[in-house]
Amino acid sequence: MRTYEGEFKIELPREKVWNFITDSNKVGPCVPDLIELNVESPNRFNSRVKVGVGPIRGKFDLAVELSVVEPGSVMAMTVKGGGMGSGVDMKAEATLSDVEGGTLLKWRADTSISGPIASLGGRLIDNEARKIIEKVFANLKSALDASA
Known part of the structure; x- marks a missing residue:
């Protein structure tokens, strides 16, 4: 199990950020390197x-x-799936709090990877996983900033 975390400020009221991050139609397109999206x-x-x-x-x-x-303040996201003989299981949580000028979003993701990708070694996996997770939250921030 690997854990990643971070935070960023969004210059929007917490209610708007909350409504965005809890809506699949808005969060789905923020997934990096997205090929296909099916909102159920x-x-x-x-x-x-x-x-x-x-x-x-x-x-x-x-x-x-x-x-x-x-x-209004804490949401969770579970991600399960895989490909190329490898699997991923992630549980993430985002906490929103009011700060001067907007909302602070703190996130944490606990990730488990299996299969050939897992055999590549911790440092390589950590670097790539961190990039992907940070890209998800950067895309969220960009989408939220654009909606401001």
Whole structure:
């Protein structure tokens, strides 16, 4: 199990950020290297993404579910799926708090990877996983900033 975390400020009221991050139609397109998106419900979507870790490159199919932990302030996201003989299981949580000039979004993701990708070694996986997760949250921030 590997853990990644970070935070960023969004210059929007918490209610607007909350409504965005708990909506599959808005969060789904923020997935990096997205090939295909199928929104099943307001809190569920499936995606196909391009993945490249070291010499292994291909496509992953992911099932994503968003859930409310504390209305208006804490949401969770589970991601399960795989491809190329490898699998990923991630549980992420985002916490929103009011700060001067907007909202602070703190996130944490606990990730488990299996299969050939897992055999590449911790440092390589950590670097790529960190890039992908940070890209998800950077895309969220960009989408939120654009909606301001």
